Amino acid sequence: MVKSMSKKFNEFIQGDSGDLSINRLTEIPNINSPQPPGDISTWFLGTRAENGAEFKELIGKAVDHIIEYRQTYLPDDPETITPEVKSSPEHRAGMGALTDAYNKLLEYLREYATPYFSMRYQGHVLWDTTLPGMLGYFATMLHNPNQLTIQMSTATTLLELLVGKDLCAMVGFPSNNEIEPWSHITAGGSIAIIEAVWATREMKFFPFAAREALKIEPALLKARNIEVPIVDGSHPKLLEATSWQLFNIRQDDILTLPQRIWDLCGESEELQDVYSVWDLLLKRSLNGRGWSAMSRTCFQDVGDLKMITSSTKHYTWPKAMASLGMGTDNEIDLYVDADARMDMKKLEEALAECLENRNPVLLTAAVLGSVEESAVDPLESILELRETYRKKGLEFNIHVDAAWGGYLMSMIRRDYKFAEQNSPLFIDDFSRVPCNEHTLRQLQRIRECDSATIDPHKMGYIPYPAGGNLYRNGQLKNLTIYAGSYIGATQSIRPQEPSVAIYGLEGSKPGARAAAVFLSHQVIRPSVSGYGKIVSQSMFNTKLFCLRLLLMATEQDNFIMVPLPRLKIEREGSNGDKESYLATLRSSLYGKTQDEILADPEAMAMFREIGCDENILCYAFNFKRQDGSINDDPELFFKLTDLVYDRFHVHYYEDGKAEDIHKYRFFLTSTIFQKSDYGPTFIENYAKRLGLSKTPDSIKVLRSIVMDPCVSDLPDGGSFFDEIIETLRSNVTEIIEQNFR
Numbered sequence: 174m175v176k177s178m179s180k181k182f183n184e185f186i187q188g189d190s191g192d193l194s195i196n197r198l199t200e201i202p203n204i205n206s207p208q209p210p211g212d213i214s215t216w217f218l219g220t221r222a223e224n225g226a227e228f229k230e231l232i233g234k235a236v237d238h239i240i241e242y243r244q245t246y247l248p249d250d251p252e253t254i255t256p257e258v259k260s261s262p263e264h265r266a267g268m269g270a271l272t273d274a275y276n277k278l279l280e281y282l283r284e285y286a287t288p289y290f291s292m293r294y295q296g297h298v299l300w301d302t303t304l305p306g307m308l309g310y311f312a313t314m315l316h317n318p319n320q321l322t323i324q325m326s327t328a329t330t331l332l333e334l335l336v337g338k339d340l341c342a343m344v345g346f347p348s349n350n351e352i353e354p355w356s357h358i359t360a361g362g363s364i365a366i367i368e369a370v371w372a373t374r375e376m377k378f379f380p381f382a383a384r385e386a387l388k389i390e391p392a393l394l395k396a397r398n399i400e401v402p403i404v405d406g407s408h409p410k411l412l413e414a415t416s417w418q419l420f421n422i423r424q425d426d427i428l429t430l431p432q433r434i435w436d437l438c439g440e441s442e443e444l445q446d447v448y449s450v451w452d453l454l455l456k457r458s459l460n461g462r463g464w465s466a467m468s469r470t471c472f473q474d475v476g477d478l479k480m481i482t483s484s485t486k487h488y489t490w491p492k493a494m495a496s497l498g499m500g501t502d503n504e505i506d507l508y509v510d511a512d513a514r515m516d517m518k519k520l521e522e523a524l525a526e527c528l529e530n531r532n533p534v535l536l537t538a539a540v541l542g543s544v545e546e547s548a549v550d551p552l553e554s555i556l557e558l559r560e561t562y563r564k565k566g567l568e569f570n571i572h573v574d575a576a577w578g579g580y581l582m583s584m585i586r587r588d589y590k591f592a593e594q595n596s597p598l599f600i601d602d603f604s605r606v607p608c609n610e611h612t613l614r615q616l617q618r619i620r621e622c623d624s625a626t627i628d629p630h631k632m633g634y635i636p637y638p639a640g641g642n643l644y645r646n647g648q649l650k651n652l653t654i655y656a657g658s659y660i661g662a663t664q665s666i667r668p669q670e671p672s673v674a675i676y677g678l679e680g681s682k683p684g685a686r687a688a689a690v691f692l693s694h695q696v697i698r699p700s701v702s703g704y705g706k707i708v709s710q711s712m713f714n715t716k717l718f719c720l721r722l723l724l725m726a727t728e729q730d731n732f733i734m735v736p737l738p739r740l741k742i743e744r745e746g747s748n749g750d751k752e753s754y755l756a757t758l759r760s761s762l763y764g765k766t767q768d769e770i771l772a773d774p775e776a777m778a779m780f781r782e783i784g785c786d787e788n789i790l791c792y793a794f795n796f797k798r799q800d801g802s803i804n805d806d807p808e809l810f811f812k813l814t815d816l817v818y819d820r821f822h823v824h825y826y827e828d829g830k831a832e833d834i835h836k837y838r839f840f841l842t843s844t845i846f847q848k849s850d851y852g853p854t855f856i857e858n859y860a861k862r863l864g865l866s867k868t869p870d871s872i873k874v875l876r877s878i879v880m881d882p883c884v885s886d887l888p889d890g891g892s893f894f895d896e897i898i899e900t901l902r903s904n905v906t907e908i909i910e911q912n913f914r
């Protein structure tokens with residue numbers, strides 16, 4: 174039964190079969206569909222709850238559904254809350270207490286909860302969640318499925334497998350007879366990253382596990398002469414290879430070792446199938462033997478194992494190094510360039526040094542993109558450099574941390590069906606995509622990397638928690654299987670009941686979050702006609718906002734405003750006149766509607782290069798002194814940023830109470846760039862543009878996250894940004910008058 178079920182299921186998720194029969198279930202909802210009708214106006218509740226009536230009805234359906242489900246499941250079973258119980262005073266008092274407490278919670282939320290859905294909210298990495306996301310979550314939560322085992326999540330494990338498939342298809346990981354990608358939903362990007370680093374670590378040491386197993390397992394005798402392909406082109410025998418060589422084998426070659434050993438050994442009393450070979454190797458893995466035993470045999474002629482990241486990496490990366498025992502000292506943190514992208518010269522130097530000192534490199538993490546500077550690392554150059562270093566004998570994985578930016582894929586991802594394996598992945602013409610060329614080029618290369626983090630609860634607009642861990646080669650997941658027999662699973666890669674939980678760090682995990690992503694992906698496909706519309710609009714709006722910030726300060730104002738992203742002419746290093754460039758921006762773009770900009774190819778080309786790589790914007794004010802010169806004192810600049818930030822974030826008092834949230838007219842965040850983290854290029858460049866005399870050790874900026882796809886699209890043709898800009902202007906003007914004049 175189990176066997177035929179997984180076979181059928183596998184067929185289903187491969188797209189070969191349109192439906193699935195499990196017992197009575199004849200069909201499960203299908204994600205294998207083109208984009209259904211709908212747009213931004215149907216996908217959200219609305220800033221002013223404009224779709225409130227529809228939402229209420231749809232949520233009501235879930236409540237009706239759960240009542241009906243309970244009433245019709247074996248209806249002859251006894252009722253325990255009888256009419257007598259229900260009419261008793263105790264029962265009524267209890268219900269009254271529940272209602273009181275509930276009302277108080279609702280009142281409390283009304284008072285204190287962040288209005289994250291508002292046009293005025295640019296604070297943190299969230300905005301409104303999709304209607305299908307909320308509905309999928311709510312309806313499924315009423316069933317409380319736990320993805321730990323399919324026995325507790327008969328419906329939702331399948332949904333998570335489908336969603337995983339969909340995420341892989343969004344980035345375009347190739348799927349063929351040899352390599353099948355895999356992905357699952359996690360509690361968030363942090364967990365997804367730690368899982369991916371864990372699996373990659375196990376993979377890196379897997380040749381050593383194979384070596385141990387070959388040495389001591391009589392069953393593997395016939396494979397003792399097996400050779401391994403080293404990236405430098407040599408093919409030593411596994412048992413004779415040096416540690417350095419074993420550390421420098423490609424992931425895909427490592428993951429075929431069990432199959433190759435099985436092919437050589439064949440069936441015997443100890444070996445029934447290739448899974449028995451996996452079992453023997455996994456027993457000798459780093460997970461099995463632990464660091465001390467492993468290092469005695471692996472690190473004789475090599476230095477410490479390194480991981481490479483850049484300044485803009487999320488703080489989970491050192492956490493991954495720490496929790497996996499690799500040590501934060503072994504993280505090589507590269508400085509960034511003036512656009513906050515990984516400095517390729519620094520990467521080259523780091524790799525050369527690793528090669529020279531024989532430090533194996535686990536992986537290089539590319540950020541796509543960062544949630545502070547909104548920068549996308551140059552993935553294409555990293556891939557290229559890897560090819561160069563492979564020839565020199567150094568191998569490493571590439572992980573794309575697209576926790577934030579992954580859904581940008583949908584702006585260029587053609588509408589698709591799973592069945593269309595060979596159709597082109599990307600749209601032909603990017604000229605109307607409101608995103609710079611750099612980012613679009615990197616997005617197209619994610620599919621060549623080894624693993625990725627893409628969080629539905631970030632730019633997928635899904636309610637928390639929903640992160641995504643993606644492997645280009647799904648075999649990677651086999652290296653981190655843990656299961657208890659009571660969940661009906663075994664700690665083996667032998668086919669068993671479909672599961673999404675045995676491969677990850679988490680234990681119990683909600684099926685509701687998988688259903689949320691599932692329903693949202695079904696209604697809003699992660700391609701140009703679906704998520705592409707939302708994400709493009711949010712990018713468009715970020716650029717409009719950036720344009721307004723660029724043109725905000727006039728001669729009369731007592732401040733200057735400097736967005737962190739450089740102008741195109743500054744990026745290109747041309748010494749073109751900044752003022753005349755801004756004047757061109759003003760005349761070509763300012764005050765134009767979206768349709769007007771889109772209709773004018775030249776204006777659109779200029780517009781696409783405004784701002785940063787994604788939809789987050791850092792910026793800062795500096796003040797003019799009485800004589801009109803610009804303040805050059807970093808301390809005073811810092812003070813100004815603090816005072817501005819102070820007006821736009823929620824304050825907490827010592828008694829634990831927050832200030833009245835309803836009085837805030839605009840929400841943003843602030844962040845600090847330390848020179849020690851980012852390196853001199855980035856800091857010096859920005860300090861200079863801000864007019865600061867000496868380069869400070871750090872720069873404090875304001876940060877807006879523009880996820881709102883509606884903010885610039887008001888019915889009167891106007892933009893809500895004008896209101897936001899005016900709010901900023903009046904506050905900043907006043908702060909400067911009061912404090913610096």
Ligand SMILES: *Cc1c(COP(=O)(O)O)cnc(C)c1O
Nearest residue numbers: 361362363364487544574576577
């Ligand atoms: C948000 C984010 C993370 C962490 O994800 P969580 O869901 O907060 O755990 C990691 N990396 C990047 C680039 C992110 O944007």
